Every structure is written in C-alpha cells, then in structure tokens.
Amino acid sequence: MIDFDVVSLSRLQFALTALYHFLFVPLTLGLSMILLIMEAVYVMTGREIWRRMTQFWGLLFGINFAMGVATGITMEFQFGTNWAYYSHYVGDIFGAPLAIEGLMAFFLEATFVGLFFFGWQRLSRLAHLVVTGLVALGSSLSALWILIANAWMQNPVGAHFNYRTMRMELASFADVLLNPVAQAKFVHTVAAGYVVGSVFVLAISAWYLLRGRNAALAKRSMAVAASFGLACALSVVVLGDESGYLASANQKMKVAAIEAEWHTEPPPAGFTLFGFPDVKTRTTHMALTVPWLLGLIATRSVDEPVEGIDDLVAQARARIASGIEAHRALQELRSNPQDPVARTRFEAHQADLGYGLLLLRYVRNPADATPQQVSAAAWSTVPDVPVLFWCFRLMVALGLFFIALFAVAFYLSTRHRYEQSRAFLRLALASLPLPWIAAELGWVVAEYGRQPWAIDGVLPTFLGVSTVPAGNVAASLAGFIVFYSALAVVEVYLMVRTIGRGPDGLGYWPVAAAAPPGRAQP
Amino acid sequence: MSRRRLGRELGWFLAAKAAALALLWLLFFSGAHRLRVDAAAAARQLAVPAPAPAVAEAPR
Numbered sequence: 001m002i003d004f005d006v007v008s009l010s011r012l013q014f015a016l017t018a019l020y021h022f023l024f025v026p027l028t029l030g031l032s033m034i035l036l037i038m039e040a041v042y043v044m045t046g047r048e049i050w051r052r053m054t055q056f057w058g059l060l061f062g063i064n065f066a067m068g069v070a071t072g073i074t075m076e077f078q079f080g081t082n083w084a085y086y087s088h089y090v091g092d093i094f095g096a097p098l099a100i101e102g103l104m105a106f107f108l109e110a111t112f113v114g115l116f117f118f119g120w121q122r123l124s125r126l127a128h129l130v131v132t133g134l135v136a137l138g139s140s141l142s143a144l145w146i147l148i149a150n151a152w153m154q155n156p157v158g159a160h161f162n163y164r165t166m167r168m169e170l171a172s173f174a175d176v177l178l179n180p181v182a183q184a185k186f187v188h189t190v191a192a193g194y195v196v197g198s199v200f201v202l203a204i205s206a207w208y209l210l211r212g213r214n215a216a217l218a219k220r221s222m223a224v225a226a227s228f229g230l231a232c233a234l235s236v237v238v239l240g241d242e243s244g245y246l247a248s249a250n251q252k253m254k255v256a257a258i259e260a261e262w263h264t265e266p267p268p269a270g271f272t273l274f275g276f277p278d279v280k281t282r283t284t285h286m287a288l289t290v291p292w293l294l295g296l297i298a299t300r301s302v303d304e305p306v307e308g309i310d311d312l313v314a315q316a317r318a319r320i321a322s323g324i325e326a327h328r329a330l331q332e333l334r335s336n337p338q339d340p341v342a343r344t345r346f347e348a349h350q351a352d353l354g355y356g357l358l359l360l361r362y363v364r365n366p367a368d369a370t371p372q373q374v375s376a377a378a379w380s381t382v383p384d385v386p387v388l389f390w391c392f393r394l395m396v397a398l399g400l401f402f403i404a405l406f407a408v409a410f411y412l413s414t415r416h417r418y419e420q421s422r423a424f425l426r427l428a429l430a431s432l433p434l435p436w437i438a439a440e441l442g443w444v445v446a447e448y449g450r451q452p453w454a455i456d457g458v459l460p461t462f463l464g465v466s467t468v469p470a471g472n473v474a475a476s477l478a479g480f481i482v483f484y485s486a487l488a489v490v491e492v493y494l495m496v497r498t499i500g501r502g503p504d505g506l507g508y509w510p511v512a513a514a515a516p517p518g519r520a521q522p
Numbered sequence: 523m524s525r526r527r528l529g530r531e532l533g534w535f536l537a538a539k540a541a542a543l544a545l546l547w548l549l550f551f552s553g554a555h556r557l558r559v560d561a562a563a564a565a566r567q568l569a570v571p572a573p574a575p576a577v578a579e580a581p582r
Contacts, residue, residue, distance in 0.1 A: 081550075085567050088559040166564035327570070334570050360569055463567060466557050 002360070005470035007462045010082040013477045015447070017075050019440050020484050024068030024491075026439050029143060029190055030197015031061040032136035035116075036129075037224055043129045053217050054132070056503040057201065058116060063494045065113060067487060074480070076102075082473060086454055086464030090168045093159045093176060094149050101145030109138025143193070144186050151182035154446070155250045156455050161350055163333045168458065184246050185446075188239040191232045192442065195402055196435040198229025199428075202409060204499055206428035209418055214503050219418055222428075226409035233402040240399065240442075241297060248298035248306065251456060253316075254449040256309045257383045258392045259294055260284045264308040268295025274393075277385045282309070309382055316355060317378040323356025325349040327366045354458040361462060383451045391441045391448075398438035405431055 035054050042050035076098060079087045087095075112134040119128055152159075158175025159168045170176070202225040205218035248255045255261070260277040261269065262284070271293035275284040298306045307315075326349035332342035358377040359366040369377070409428065412418050418425065454461040498506070549555075 084557045084559045085564060088564050164561070166561040166568065166570070327568075330568075331570050334565055357568060365569055467567075468557065 002462050002465070003467075003470055004462065006468060006473055007465050009470055009473040009477055010078075010465045011461065013082060013473060013480060014075070014078055016477070017071065017078065017480055017484070018447075019443065020488075021068065021071040021075055022439060022443060023436055024064050024071060025143070026189075026193035026196035026435070027064045027200055028061065028068050029139050029193030030195065030200065031057060031064065032132075032139045032197075033194055034197050034201055034224060034228060035061060036132050036136045037228060038221075039129050039132045041224075043125045049216055049220065052503055053221060055120070056217065056506070057221070059498055059506070060204075060495060062113070062117060063491065063498065067491045069110070070487065071484065081476070082466055082468070083454075083464050084466035086459065088167055089459055089464065090152075090156075090159075090455055093152060093156075093168055093170045096170065096173065097145040097149040097152075097176070101142055101149075105138050105141035105145055109135060109142055112138060140190055143190055144182075147186045147189055148177060148179065148182040150446075151179045151185050152176055153453075153455050154185075154450060155179055155181040155246075156458050161353060161458075163330055163346065164337060168455075181243075181246050181250065184239065184243045188236065188243050189442075191235040191239055192435075192439050194232035195229060195236055196439060198225040198232060198406065199402065199431055199435045201225035202229065202405075202428050203432035206418075206425040207499070208502065210422065210425050210429065215419070217503050219413075219416075222409060222418060223413040226406055226413045230403070230406035230410050233399065233406050237396075237399050237403070240396075244297060245300060251450070252307050253309070253312050253381055254383065254388070255298055256307060256312055257385045257388045257449060258445065259298075259306070260287075260385050260389045261294070261306055261308045262310060264305050264311045267299070267305045268292040268302045269298070269306040270294055271297065272389075275389075277389050279385055309385075313378050313382065316381045317374060319352040319355040320358060320374050320377055322349045322352035323354065324359070324366045324369065325356075326351075326353040327356040354453070354455070354460065357463060358452065358460050361460070380452050383449050388445055388449050391444045395438050395441040395445065398434055398441075401431075402435065402438075 035058055038050055038057065039054040041047075042054060079091075079094075079098075112131050115123070115131045116128075116135050119131055123131065156168070157179050158170065158172035160171050161167070162169045176182075201221050205221040205225065208214045208218040209222075244255065259269075260272055260275065262282040268291075270289040270291045272284055273288045273290055275287035275289075277284045292302070294306055295302060295304070326346055329342045329346035329349065330353065332339055333346055336342070355377075356366045358380060359369045359373060361380065362373040362376060363369045405428065408424060412421055412424060450456055452460050452462070454464045
C-alpha cells in the first residue's frame with residue numbers, strides 16, 4: 001500500500017525546493033533582458049555609463065544565476081529519488097523536454113554567461129552584445145522547455161497509455177511542443193520574470209537615489225525598468241488571462257476552485273472580488289460579486305456557463321465509474337494481452353483510467369469500492385478552495401499594483417522628477433519583495449490547483465511517489481532546509497554587499513579611455 | 523599566483539569535488555539504493571496483477 005507519510009513529505013520537499021528555486025529564476029529572466037537593453041543602448045550610443053550599468057547589474061545577475069543553477073539541479077534529481085513511479089509512468093514524455101532543456105538551453109546559457117563576464121576585453125562591442133543576447137535567449141529557452149514539461153502535466157496531450165509497458169508513451173512530440181497551455185504558460189511566466197527584474201532594478205535604483213549615490217546610473221536604470229516593466233506588467237495581465245481561459249477549458253475544477261464557484265450559475269457568471277469561502281457549507285460568505293465578469297473572462301461569451309464544483313464532482317463520479325471499468329479491463333489485459341474483449345473495453349474507458357486510480361487511496365482494488373468511497377474519491381478532485389481563492393486574488397492585486405507602480409515611474413522618468421519624489425522612491429524600495437510574492441503565489445495557484453493530480457486526469461499524485469522509507473525523505477528534506485537556508489544567507493549577503501558598495505564603490509571597472517577602437521571597454 | 527600553483531590548486535579542488543561526488547553516489551545512489559521500477563512494479567503500484575510469464579518483461 002501507499003505510504004502517505006512519504007507522499008506528504010515528498011510533496012512538501014518538492015514544493016519547498018521548487019518555490020525556493022523560483023526565487024532565482026524570475027530575476028535571472030528579468031535581469032538578462034534588462035542587461036540586453038542596457039548594453040544595446042551602450043553599443044548604439046557608445047556612452048560609457050551604459051556599459052558600466054550593464055556590468056554593475058550583470059554582477060548582481062551573476063550572483064543570482066549561480067544560485068539558480070545550484071537550486072535547479074536538485075529538483076531534477078527528485079524525479080528519480082522521490083518520484084520513481086511518476087518517472088516510470090510519464091518519463092517517456094516528461095523526460096524529453098527536460099533533457100532538451102539541459103542539453104540546449106542550459107549549455108547555451110552557461111557558456112555565454114562565462115563570455116559575458118570575461119569577454120569585455122576580448123570581444124568587440126557588437127560581439128559582446130550578441131553574447132548578452134544569447135544569455136537572455138538561453139534563459140528564456142530554459143524556461144520554455146521546463147514550462148513545456150509542466151504544461152504537459154496540466155494538459156497531457158500527444159501521449160497514450162501502453163498497457164504492456166504500464167506507462168504513458170509519446171505519440172506526438174509536436175502536440176507536446178505546441179501544447180497551447182505551454183505557450184500561454186511560457187509567455188506569462190517569462191513576462192512575470194521580466195516584471196521581477198524590473199522591480200528589482202527600480203527598487204535598488206530608488207535606494208541609491210534616496211541615499212544620494214550613483215544618481216546618473218540610478219536614474220537611467222529606473223527609466224529602463226519603468227518602461228520595460230510597464231510593458232511587461234501589462235503583458236502579464238493579458239497573458240495570465242489567456243492562461244485562465246485555457247484552464248477553463250481543460251482544468252475546469254481548478255478554475256471553479258479559484259473562483260469558489262460552488263454551484264453552476266446561469267451564464268454569464270459573476271466574479272467574486274472578495275469573500276470567505278466555506279468548504280463545509282460550500283458557500284462564500286460576505287461575497288462581493290461583479291456581475292458577468294467571470295463568464296466573460298473564463299468563456300469569453302455571455303451564454304456559456306462556468307461549471308460549478310458540485311457539477312464537476314458529479315462528472316468526476318461518472319468518470320470514476322468508467323475508470324473502474326478501465327482498471328478491470330487492464331487487469332484482464334495484464335493476464336492476457338491478446339484478450340480482444342478486454343482490449344475493446346479498455347480502449348472505451350482508458351481516458352478515465354486515472355479517475356479509477358483515485359480509488360486506490362481508499363481501496364486496494366477499485367472494483368471493490370463502495371459508493372461512499374467513490375463519492376470520497378470524486379470529492380478528492382476538488383483542490384483547496386480557500387487557498388486558491390486567496391492566492392489568486394492576491395496575485396492579481398499585486399499584478400495591478402505593478403502596472404500602477406511602473407506607470408508612475410514612467411511618468412516621473414519622462415519628467416525627470418525622480419529625485420523630487422521621495423515618497424515614490426520609498427514606495428519603489430518597499431515594493432522590492434512583492435513581485436517574488438506574486439510569482440510564488442502564481443505557482444501555488446498553478447500547482448496546488450492541479451491536485452490531486454500529478455498529471456491532470458491521468459495520474460494521481462500519491463501514486464507517483466517512490467517506495468522509500470519516510471525517514472529517508474524526512475532526512476533529505478531536513479538536509480534541503482539546512483543547505484538552502486545557508487545558500488539564502490550567502491545570496492542575501494553577496495547581494496547586499498554588492499549593492500551596498502555600489503558602482504561607485506566597486507573598483508573593478510576603471511573608465512578605459514585607452515581601449516582600442518571597436519573593442520568593448522574593460 | 524603562478525600558473526603552476528594555480529594548476530595544482532585547481533587539481534586539488536577537482537579531486538576533492540570528485541571524491542565528494544563519489545561519496546554522495548556511494549551513500550545515496552549506488553545499486554543498493556536504486557529503486558527498481560519496471561512494468562511489473564508499476565502494475566503492482568496500480569493494483570494490477572503481475573502479467574502471465576509469456577509477456578513478462580525484463581527488468582530495466
């Protein structure tokens with residue numbers, strides 16, 4: 001039987017390491033693009049300050065990049081150590097984008113990061129700009145392949161179950177690659193990373209202006225962050241809406257849970273701005289609702305309903321009944337793969353096999369499940385409504401705040417009034433942690449909202465774990481907590497020290513008036 | 523730092539790193555620690571009986 005201590009500990013370990021890793025990823029994505037913009041201005045104008053800006057922010061990028069790499073590798077190991085059955089079941093599909101990410105994007109990124117730091121004296125300005133562009137491209141490609149893998153977990157297309165090998169097998173790589181969920185997730189996540197980078201540059205620059213240091217660098221950096229950040233913050237909202245629209249088609253339960261949509265309303269459904277979802281009574285107390293809005297966002301129509309949790313649970317119950325048939329046929333096929341009747345029955349019900357597997361939480365053989373166990377399994381398809389409801393609203397509120405923040409920054413930038421607006425500078429500085437909070441909340445909504453599935457509708461999470469002792473997982477979890485805490489201390493120390501010393505205190509890059517023409521100055 | 527000394531230090535670092543990785547492999551990833559997951563194991567996990575001998579698959 002499944003050891004649910006192992007399930008809980010493995011989930012906790014993966015959640016902690018993934019959330020921790022994503023503290024570094026968005027800043028890498030955002031800063032790499034901001035470096036490209038700054039260096040492009042340097043190459044176009046030849047003005048020394050833009051090179052120094054690129055190098056200063058590049059140093060912070062480098063510290064963050066190293067931490068991102070260190071924390072990313074451990075996650076891939078966990079698929080083998082903690083999620084062995086998951087890896088067997090879907091490794092054929094899931095492994096391909098991860099391998100491509102490692103071979104293509106990561107090598108590209110890692111190679112050109114070295115050239116970025118050590119190539120200032122050895123490459124021409126244009127060649128160095130190309131290197132910086134390839135670092136940014138590598139970062140984004142890295143995110144692309146990971147998000148293709150993740151999107152397949154949300155919307156498993158281009159694969160089928162093989163009862164002989166007892167695993168999912170790839171049927172169409174093109175379908176996996178062009179998964180619409182992957183495209184929406186990629187642009188949404190990358191744009192969110194750009195917002196993180198922009199807020200970071202804006203906040204640190206604001207700190208310099210408040211201190212009366214590095215004003216020339218800080219004002220130019222703020223202008224870049226404000227304009228790039230405004231465009232990206234607007235994009236995040238639009239692209240997030242696309243993600244939500246796709247989820248309303250293939251992850252209806254997630255959308256219903258995010259909206260605390262307990263019952264199907266007559267279309268177009270209203271959007272609950274605020275309220276307190278109550279799981280026991282399946283109502284939302286003190287709900288403040290905007291009419292029509294949810295229907296328009298989720299279905300982009302006025303006559304299509306947004307299905308409520310009750311109706312979706314009823315559908316899950318029907319799929320569990322079909323899944324029991326699939327499981328029974330699978331048992332017969334494992335005994336006699338040539339049995340034509342069993343094969344026909346399996347093919348008729350195999351789309352619901354995952355729903356049948358949900359019963360393994362309650363009973364050893366799904367065919368023996370009682371109506372109460374079927375009902376419990378059907379209700380287990382509902383994720384944690386209050387957590388999703390609040391995480392989503394907080395994320396959206398922060399997204400809207402960033403638009404306002406960047407809009408004000410952009411206005412002040414065009415008027416050259418940063419130094420007179422100390423209240424805004426303090427606000428920009430105080431906003432520093434907010435984009436990370438928004439990004440982490442986004443992942444909580446995406447991944448916690450996918451539960452109870454590891455692969456939506458295909459593989460329940462609890463079936464993916466390795467058969468290892470719970471003590472082993474607890475020990476590795478403790479090790480991660482200690483090791484990652486140490487890494488966090490190192491990261492914060494290096495970042496604070498570098499920012500504190502600032503471009504004026506770092507004597508690495510004397511202005512090289514004697515640099516040869518056409519060469520990037522040291 | 524001379525090139526020779528740098529080479530010696532890099533050599534020591536690489537040797538120490540290789541030893542640390544070998545120790546980690548030995549402690550956590552060597553054959554005794556490796557979890558065997560094949561079709562039969564997956565079938566057991568999904569509560570499907572083992573296949574008839576004629577279709578049994580070789581372990582990976």
